[in-house]
Amino acid sequence: MLVFRGTSQPAPSATVLTIGNFDGVHLGHRALLARLCAVAGESGLPPAVLTFEPHPREFFAPESAPTRLSTLREKLELIAEDGIELAFVCRFNRAFASLSADQFIEDVLVKTLRVRHLIIGDDFRFGARRAGDFALLQRAGESFGFRVEAMASVVEGGVRVSSSAVRDALWTGELERAAELLGRPYVIDGRVVHGDKVGRQLGYATANIRMKHDRPPLLGVFAVEVTGLGGRPLPGVANLGYRPTANAVLRPILEVHLFDFAADIYGAHLTVRFLHKIRDEMKFPGFDALKAQIARDVDTARQYFKL
Incomplete structure (x- = not known):
């Protein structure tokens, strides 16, 4: 084009x-x-x-x-x-x-x-x-x-398809409904950049994806698929938000932990497909509580993918 x-x-x-x-x-x-x-x-x-x-x-x-x-x-x-x-x-x-x-x-x-x-x-x-x-x-x-x-x-489904209807579905966590209105899962593109390595400290290395979205239409923890790293989509779990427990930020960031994946992918341009919302982002009393919740999130996402 x-x-x-x-x-x-x-x-x-x-x-x-x-x-x-x-x-x-x-x-x-x-x-x-x-x-x-x-x-x-x-x-x-x-x-x-x-x-x-x-x-x-x-x-x-x-x-x-x-x-x-x-x-x-x-x-x-x-x-x-x-x-x-x-x-x-x-x-x-x-x-x-x-x-x-x-x-x-x-x-x-x-x-x-x-x-x-x-x-x-x-x-x-x-x-x-x-x-x-x-x-x-x-x-x-x-x-x-x-x-x-x-x-x-x-x-x-009895609803006029519009960008507003898609936004509403995403914001309320109805990702499956948003996908019906879009005709595909909702996606965000971005390049993998260096972060502060907090995920690695917690035992779950993440790809920090630089978004152009200053105000993304959804926030929280999600089961996702990532394309751009080979022939097939890779499953994982993503956090999109302000990280209120670990080094809180003023602008939302997208971090993705890919299952059973350990390659160096800095600089890669990835597409993240948001498939299912696991929970809202929340503030935890400390790193131990955050780490325990991340483990539960990973288990939930693996169950979603039947892994």
Whole structure:
């Protein structure tokens, strides 16, 4: 997949396009992307996505913006897996936010992205003060020569699939429900870096994974699988949080203990799949109590994997 930063460079060809934040790339997003690829295949044009960085709600109200499900890198990787060929990452700033709906259509969609067929979600709004809607896009399509269609929401288990629903499931520890809404387990990517070696002192060496998530959508102790270290996923147990007992931190960190694994993996880029929540993070009276609880967590995770 080719990734373009900004919208100053014209698309290399006419496109079949969709627009959105795609946070988490859940089942609703994936249905839209599948339709996009089908239309692109019929028309002989590349399927393309326009997305935004930062999330518009982070720009307008950073204090109340929702927790991100995916970093930009994770989002682009997931979009690429669904067959998208072109991704345009638009910097959402004051100048872009002030574009009128008509300016957005003419300058971005027509002149830069060379849209021939546009597919949007049924709740899509755009332009300054969110003045643009599906009806305006249809009228513009008649003028500029592109078709427009809207995708209905996807419902799973009686619930509209949305990034908010995924966040709620993750925060309450319903990882299996989150996986149903996403169509896969929730994942966090990161590179293994040196930590303070506390896990080793406790008898459970951990990989300290540097995350780009300042506010991850879940906290606690989890049964996980890790990919990036060979051909098959490796099972383990992870702590994602602030380590209130051992060297408490201000920014959450992700530490993973892999079962029956002892290689040096510093610098490796790993993907952690969160499969099952074991417990909330808690503060213990001392290292002995913490070590005993970690042993129980490891046993619980091994039982989950039937090891």
